[in-house]
Amino acid sequence: MTTHRTPSALAGLAAAGLLALTGCGTQSASAPAKSPATPGEGRSIRATQVAHVTDVHEATGMTLLEGPVLDTHGNLSLVDVTAPPGEPKVISVDVATGKHRGVYTDRTGAYTSAQISPYDGRMYLTDFATGSVVSIERDGSDPRTFFSGKVDGSTMTPDDIAFDDDGHLYVSDAHGTEPEETDGRIVRIDRDGKRTTVLADGLAQPNGIMFDPGLHGLWISELTEDTVSYLLLNADRTTVTSQHEAIHVDGGLAQTDSIAVDADGNLYQALHGRPAMAVYSKYGARLATVELPAKDAEGLRSATNVAITPGRTKAYMTVSGPDGGYVYGFTALGKGIRQSNGG
Template sequence: MSQRTKQPAAIWRGMAALGMIGALVGCSGLDTGSTSPDTDSTTAGPSQRAERTAEKVVQVSEVHPETGMTLIEGPTFGPDGGLFVVDVTAPPGDPKVLKVDVDGQTVEGIYTNETSAFTSAQFSPQDGRLYLTDFVGGKIESITAEGTDPKTFFSGDVEGTSTKLDDLAFDEAGHLFVSDTTGHDGPASEVQGRIVRIDKDTAQPTVLARDLPAPNGISFTEDFKALWVSQYSENRIDYLGLSEDKTRVETSHPGVQVNGGKSQIDSNAVDESGNIYQAFHGQPSIYVYSPQGELLSTVSVPADDAEGLTSATNVAIKPGTSEAYMTVSGPDGGFVYSFEALGTGIRQSNGG
């Protein structure tokens, strides 16, 4: 989940009702009115950017009485073309992983369990299984595309500290790169977030970056040489240049400063041209930035829909196409909306 929708304390108040957690990620006290991020010196001015309106595809979920909300996250296309999503706040017994037929506009629940709050999903290039980050359990689980054979791939502390695993990205070899939002719901002075690499064969974790302000979204650049990391608590997207073997961060700097107003940045994705698709918690919009930090486009739901939708937490572009789909949630329920991407979808566009 990236803390986006998954992160809100409101979500976690709902989860607390299930005895799971007090606050997932920092949405507590957040006014969820639609607020468009302003532009600054790193972005194009409002007159230069292209504003797009997304089209509703299908409703995926309704607000759960047990948790008082629903939060759809982690869109990723499977090998058969189905769009898989997770419902972060689904209670036990309700589907926590769902498969959406975007053409037929149908939804099928394929997996649930008793305790997990899944915040992201992505298919591994190594074994073809669907990997899910469990924010409250501090683990990574995998299932088949049919929702069967659940396995725990990783669990436990990292360097002696518990984790709040949010978003996930795979490199070409199948190693996992995960945002750990530890410290997200603590005092602003306690900056404890991390980026963790988990070996595909041994599940051994290695901390690549630490003392980060609640990292949420994580995507490889189009050439797999670096990571774009969305820092939820500071509304900036950092650029982390990696070593050739991707076991170290060699350079890092703030790449895009985002003026989000009352909204905060959530998950992200990257297209073939290197453009960054940044999702938001606090408004049902996606902002598209060039690799140089220029704001190229904004994508929002229709005005008539916006009142009952408070977040667009994640986005996936179908590989080989410009068909983009964003997960949108709020008091009206959880939805998938579509729009035309600026560039072609690749692995870095598909899940996390």
């Protein structure tokens, strides 16, 4: 997700119902690139519309869908980052019919991701405005503040979430949201919400975060650097043992947003500023570009994230722009696993 605002301004605007976001970083969105994929972008995968979920909100001047996540029954949930108070902030979408319904709202949250914990089965939401992590039941009931407060002396600007199999959270903390700031962090929060560990810092607005299929390390994207890095973790996943820049995304005017992986280890890198996703192998080869039909892409600006059906290749990505917020479907290169959802 990308913003034009500082964290303090975001908090104030969210409380007033006037939150103005454009993805999850600082740069303004540009006109989308045309299909088909250009040389060097791999094969072109065509996405088709599944559902028109939201329109631009009068109160905030935009809509921004994020954090698609499929449960074990194939039900898709997502968040609308810019939804004002009283309008749905977590939305359930029937991918078979395109019908959708709001399941949760509140007065202050600006939720940038959704993820289901493998430990307690609840849905966890990152609140970009207040720096907290909230959990709810999947039907929107029983909201709880899982984590709030400071990490190593400063409040987080949490963007995306990854879970390990034990239910511990790994959060991309955008932290500095002004151009050229490089004080972003990757933060681990133990599953009881009581202990935090900064795994990496000095990052340029970290956004996407997801484990590899073996849960040996984390893939992370830095929005203002257009890079994807790999953080190898120790056995109990409390320390980074090595870190390197793995992929530079040649996105032109587009920037690196959220990340998902499939069972084969392929990376699906969402693009802020272009309604498309770049697909890479685990060794950095550009395999494909997921694109919308040209007539649809004209009114859309960003593809923020993807969910791939566990055990299948059917994938759903969230796309937004002046024409509204949509879910588009496509065929992924590999089958979905838990790490293929949300973030």
